[in-house]
Amino acid sequence: MSSAAATSGPADATGAGRGSFTVRRCGPSESNRLSSLASRLFVQAYGPTHPEPTLSVYLAESFAPERLAAELSDTAVSVFVAEDSAGDPIGYAWLRDWPAAPPAEAPSGRGAEIVRFYVDDRWHGRGVALALVAACDGEAASRGADVLWLSVWQEAARPIAFYAKAGFTIVGTSIFRFGERIDNDYVMARAVGR
Numbered sequence: 233m234s235s236a237a238a239t240s241g242p243a244d245a246t247g248a249g250r251g252s253f254t255v256r257r258c259g260p261s262e263s264n265r266l267s268s269l270a271s272r273l274f275v276q277a278y279g280p281t282h283p284e285p286t287l288s289v290y291l292a293e294s295f296a297p298e299r300l301a302a303e304l305s306d307t308a309v310s311v312f313v314a315e316d317s318a319g320d321p322i323g324y325a326w327l328r329d330w331p332a333a334p335p336a337e338a339p340s341g342r343g344a345e346i347v348r349f350y351v352d353d354r355w356h357g358r359g360v361a362l363a364l365v366a367a368c369d370g371e372a373a374s375r376g377a378d379v380l381w382l383s384v385w386q387e388a389a390r391p392i393a394f395y396a397k398a399g400f401t402i403v404g405t406s407i408f409r410f411g412e413r414i415d416n417d418y419v420m421a422r423a424v425g426r
Contacts, residue, residue: 255363258311263301269321270295273350286411312367314360323351325364327371344372346382365398372424381421399426
């Protein structure tokens with residue numbers, strides 16, 4: 233499940249009266265900070281619908297700092313973090329090269345997957361999500377991908393509407409396992425550089 237141009241350095245994305253933020257690449261040495269952010273935003277997005285005790289188990293397994301440090305060291309992974317003007321993290325996007333082609337449901341081509349995508353509720357509608365999508369798109373293009381795809385929970389109406397606004401279309405379905413629970417996701421895709 234995922235719940236938003238930057239270059240490899242900071243990118244100013246100030247909106248008049250909307251607050252300023254930057255988007256930058258996250259490195260392996262930031263795994264503790266990313267773990268805290270990822271856990272907080274997952275709970276914010278899914279805590280009400282994906283309860284304890286499974287929630288804590290999922291967070292501990294998915295966002296363990298050691299695991300994130302190893303994944304951030306993988307050259308197939310790029311994580312972009314959005315920060316407010318005080319340097320506090322407000323969102324992130326996790327991009328991964330797909331080894332060969334996207335899932336069968338996605339358009340053919342060389343794909344890159346947005347594995348995780350979250351923006352703090354307080355920053356919704358302020359351009360952060362679009363800046364994170366642009367960062368993923370730019371990175372995917374630099375890696376030679378021509379299809380950008382993701383999975384999103386079918387009951388997550390707001391993220392689905394955002395992804396559609398960002399040019400993604402529903403091309404299929406997949407499942408997301410949360411402990412014993414199985415959620416139905418949409419697979420959404422768009423051309424890189426659109």
